[in-house]
Amino acid sequence: AQSVTQLDSHVSVSEGTPVLLRCNYSSSYSPSLFWYVQHPNKGLQLLLKYTSAATLVKGINGFEAEFKKSETSFHLTKPSAHMSDAAEYFCVVTPLEALNFGKGTSLLVTP
Amino acid sequence: DAGVIQSPRHEVTEMGQEVTLRCKPISGHNSLFWYRQTMMRGLELLIYFNNNVPIDDSGMPEDRFSAKMPNASFSTLKIQPSEPRDSAVYFCASSDTKDYGGSETQYFGPGTRLLVL
16 A cells, blocks of 8 residues: 655745755555645646656756655755745655545745 | 646535536546545545546545546536535546556646535
8 A cells, every 4th residue: 555644734934945845655566756736726737756767856946856765755855945836735656546645735935 | 738628617506506527638648537625635536537437436425426538538527416515626637547557647637616505
């Protein structure tokens, strides 16, 4: 069985400072992992995905995530937050039919 | 490509009425997913289709909910009768799945915001 836990429901950072959104997963086999972003009143957009290739995955808008099997983690990072990064972020582990969306992390970026 | 198209974007209805949500997946995609998003429960997978066939509907909350995919370019999610607790945002997503393994990217529609009074 697969599951995912987003460790923080809310994260607040100042503009220009680093972003860290944490995600731990459990999986009985090699998983595929995704980060999606949802801006207010919008649908979900793929940020990046890991599918057993390079463990450091680069996504859109300067985000990246590192797959760490030993820690069963897939944390999302960005070196410098921008106001437009304020959104809800979802970590997802496959297969998706098992309701494997995380509960989401709301990122607040302050001036 | 126009992306995944959902209609209506907003729906307000009264308890007991039938509600039909519609989705047009991205052309060429062979998997389609229906999700529901609420503050309390987050994002939940309701049902997904592969090649127009329902594969797993275990997420459908109860018999009041039904979904169909009569062809590769159209799907409906119907609630009959609707109840206030069905108020949520309903998302449709599609992906190009050669052999479902879950690593394919899902592309989401803008969602339908349903309010049942």
